[in-house]
Amino acid sequence: MRAGRFLSFEGIDGAGKSSHIEWLAGWLRARGREVLVTREPGGTELAERLRELVLHQGMDALTEALLVFAARRDHLVTRIEPALAAGAVVLCDRFTDATFAYQGAGRGFDLGVLATLESWVQQGRQPDLTVWFDLPPAVAAARRAAVRAPDRFESQDEAFFERVRAGYARRAEADPGRFAILDAAATPEAVRVQLEAVLESRGPW
Ligand SMILES: Nc1ncnc2c1ncn2[C@@H]1O[C@H](COP(=O)(O)OP(=O)(O)OP(=O)(O)O)[C@@H](O)[C@H]1O
Numbered sequence: 001m002r003a004g005r006f007l008s009f010e011g012i013d014g015a016g017k018s019s020h021i022e023w024l025a026g027w028l029r030a031r032g033r034e035v036l037v038t039r040e041p042g043g044t045e046l047a048e049r050l051r052e053l054v055l056h057q058g059m060d061a062l063t064e065a066l067l068v069f070a071a072r073r074d075h076l077v078t079r080i081e082p083a084l085a086a087g088a089v090v091l092c093d094r095f096t097d098a099t100f101a102y103q104g105a106g107r108g109f110d111l112g113v114l115a116t117l118e119s120w121v122q123q124g125r126q127p128d129l130t131v132w133f134d135l136p137p138a139v140a141a142a143r144r145a146a147v148r149a150p151d152r153f154e155s156q157d158e159a160f161f162e163r164v165r166a167g168y169a170r171r172a173e174a175d176p177g178r179f180a181i182l183d184a185a186a187t188p189e190a191v192r193v194q195l196e197a198v199l200e201s202r203g204p205w
């Protein structure tokens with residue numbers, strides 16, 4: 001059995017993660033891998049219920065941080081860890097870097113408290129590879145406006161998304177071996193070429 005691999009995908013809302021994760025799942029399945037495609041907050045019945053609250057119900061920053069970590073704990077224990085133990089590749093649309101970027105950099109919540117929650121919830125588990133779809137907030141906002149009504153995060157102003165983007169940049173700088181950074185402002189085809197090059201460089205799969 002091949003070893004499980006844990007990949008996370010990050011970026012501001014509208015960066016193009018979801019569009020490319022499905023393509024990547026096919027790329028991996030064509031190489032004989034078992035693939036779990038999942039997302040955060042969410043991925044389990046309980047975590048999806050928490051997601052609804054986090055995306056649509058007003059709350060303070062600590063409550064928001066506790067709910068995303070509660071959702072993550074349930075997701076890790078009941079889906080991600082068993083899939084990795086069974087040798088699957090887990091493709092997770094967002095993970096803890098999103099918490100540091102949105103709750104930490106975006107909302108200004110205490111990074112030390114987030115680090116403590118991270119260690120309680122994850123017990124050392126981190127993605128093997130994190131792909132950051134980086135693009136300017138104005139480009140992402142134009143994409144979002146074309147497709148859907150905004151939730152609590154998507155309705156934030158450009159300054160919020162500039163802080164979130166800077167938060168991602170700090171996470172990538174702190175852990176360069178884990179992060180791969182894509183120019184997500186490029187055409188979908190060009191983004192896919194970048195993504196494929198990252199995967200080829202992290203093989204064998
Ligand atoms: N490289 C691209 N160029 C132009 N449009 C794109 C590109 N990638 C994705 N899009 C479009 O932008 C919109 C947002 O893409 P998508 O839902 O994949 O982003 P996302 O990162 O998953 O967003 P969110 O995190 O908010 O769910 C979609 O309409 C998608 O078709």
Ligand SMILES: Cc1cn([C@H]2C[C@H](O)[C@@H](COP(=O)(O)O)O2)c(=O)[nH]c1=O
Pocket residue numbers: 013039040041055068093094095096098099100102103153154
């Ligand atoms: C994991 C996580 C997510 N968020 C935010 C980021 C997004 O605005 C939404 C999720 O929506 P998506 O369309 O599935 O990307 O939730 C957050 O604030 N903190 C987190 O830890």
